[in-house]
Amino acid sequence: MREHDEVEQLVVRTFQDHEVLAERGGDMLIQGVRRRAARRRRLRGGVALAAVGFLAVAAGVIPSLLGTGRPNPAPAVNVAQPQAGWRWESSLGAQIAVPQDWAVNDFGCRNTARSSVVRAPGAQPQCVGQEYPEKESAYIVGIPSGWIDDRFAILDSEEVNVDGVPATRRFGQLENGHFGGLVVIESRQLQVAVETLQAETAERILASLRLVDTDHSGCPTRRPQPSGVGTGPEPRTVPPGQLVPPDADTIAICWYERNSPGDSGPPKDRIETSARVAGEQARGLAAALNDAPAGGNPDVRESCAEPAQVVPDLLLLLTVGDETTRLWGTVTGCSGRGWDNGTARATITAPTLELVAAPLHASNLTLPGN
Structure with a gap:
C-alpha cells in the first residue's frame, strides 16, 4: 500500500x-x-x-x-474556448462548460431522455416529467428557485471561493446512484447544480464555473445604461438598410431580466442568457432587422400590466471588423416597445423576434398580444 x-x-x-x-x-x-x-x-x-x-x-x-x-478574475471579454466537445453556457453573471451534445432547457413535464443544461427556463407548466435514469443535467438558476430540489441536502457542505467570491459547495453520490454537486453563491443570488452518471463529468462542470462581467458571447452580464432609448424627440423614419450594418460579421444577442408587472423595486439587470451568431446567420438576421417597419410597436393596453420602470429586454451587438453597433430591443412591456439604435426606431415583428430567440433557446421571449 x-x-x-x-x-x-x-x-x-x-x-x-x-x-x-x-x-x-x-x-x-x-x-x-x-x-x-x-x-x-x-x-x-x-x-x-x-x-x-x-x-x-x-x-x-x-x-x-x-x-x-x-x-484575471473578470476579463473584459472571455474568449477562451472550453476543451474539444464542450461549450459555454451563460446566465445570471455565471458561465459553465457543458458537453457539446447536451440540449438546452430539456426538463420538466416535457423533458426527454436527452441530457440538458437549464438556464433562463421561464414559466413552465406545473407538472412532473418522466424520470430517465440515463439523463444528466446542469442548472444555472437564481435564489430562490423551484428548479433545484432537496436531493443535494444529503451531501456534506464546505466553504469555497469562486473567483474570490465566498460560496458553499456540496458534492458526492446521490441516493439514486448518480453523482451530484451544488454551488451556492448567496451574495450573487446564484446557484449551479449538476447531476451526472460519472463523478468526473460533474467535477469538470463545477470546476468550469466562472463569474464574469462579459460572457463568452461578448455580452455584458449586467445590462448597460441604454443610451438614446426612449428619449429625445419623435423618432425619425428609418432609412432603408440603416437600422443596423447589413454586413455584420457577428451578432451577440444579450437577453436581460425584467421586473414582474407591479414590481416597484429597482430594475433587474442581470443577463438571462446569451448567444452569438456569425456568417450567413448574422447577415440574415441583420437583413431581417433592416426590413423591419419604421417606428416602434403600438402600445398594448388591454390585459397588460406594466412594470414600474420599463427597460429593454435585448441588446444586440453587431460587429463589422473593429466596429460594433448597439441595437436595443424592448419586447415585453406595454409601451415603448421596438428596436432602437439610439437615433432610429423600428417595429419588432414576431418572425424577426423568432430569429433572435432561436439561438437563445428562449421559447418564452414573445411579444405581448402575439
Whole structure:
C-alpha cells in the first residue's frame, strides 16, 4: 500500500503546484482531489489504477483553467474556448462548460431522455416529467428557485471561493446512484447544480464555473445604461438598410431580466442568457432587422400590466471588423416597445423576434398580444 499512498500524494502535489496558475475553479478542484484521495485510502485495492484514470481526466480539465499565470478574475471579454466537445453556457453573471451534445432547457413535464443544461427556463407548466435514469443535467438558476430540489441536502457542505467570491459547495453520490454537486453563491443570488452518471463529468462542470462581467458571447452580464432609448424627440423614419450594418460579421444577442408587472423595486439587470451568431446567420438576421417597419410597436393596453420602470429586454451587438453597433430591443412591456439604435426606431415583428430567440433557446421571449 505504500506505493499507492505515493501515487495519491503525487496527485495532490501536482494540483497544488498548478493551483496558483488556475484562472478559476482551482479552489474547488484541489478540494475535490483531496476528498477523492481520502476516499481512495479507504479502498483495499485498485488505488493506482484509479489515480491514473483521474490524472487522465484532470489532463482534460487543467488546460481549460490555466491562464498566463496572472490573476484575471473578470476579463473584459472571455474568449477562451472550453476543451474539444464542450461549450459555454451563460446566465445570471455565471458561465459553465457543458458537453457539446447536451440540449438546452430539456426538463420538466416535457423533458426527454436527452441530457440538458437549464438556464433562463421561464414559466413552465406545473407538472412532473418522466424520470430517465440515463439523463444528466446542469442548472444555472437564481435564489430562490423551484428548479433545484432537496436531493443535494444529503451531501456534506464546505466553504469555497469562486473567483474570490465566498460560496458553499456540496458534492458526492446521490441516493439514486448518480453523482451530484451544488454551488451556492448567496451574495450573487446564484446557484449551479449538476447531476451526472460519472463523478468526473460533474467535477469538470463545477470546476468550469466562472463569474464574469462579459460572457463568452461578448455580452455584458449586467445590462448597460441604454443610451438614446426612449428619449429625445419623435423618432425619425428609418432609412432603408440603416437600422443596423447589413454586413455584420457577428451578432451577440444579450437577453436581460425584467421586473414582474407591479414590481416597484429597482430594475433587474442581470443577463438571462446569451448567444452569438456569425456568417450567413448574422447577415440574415441583420437583413431581417433592416426590413423591419419604421417606428416602434403600438402600445398594448388591454390585459397588460406594466412594470414600474420599463427597460429593454435585448441588446444586440453587431460587429463589422473593429466596429460594433448597439441595437436595443424592448419586447415585453406595454409601451415603448421596438428596436432602437439610439437615433432610429423600428417595429419588432414576431418572425424577426423568432430569429433572435432561436439561438437563445428562449421559447418564452414573445411579444405581448402575439
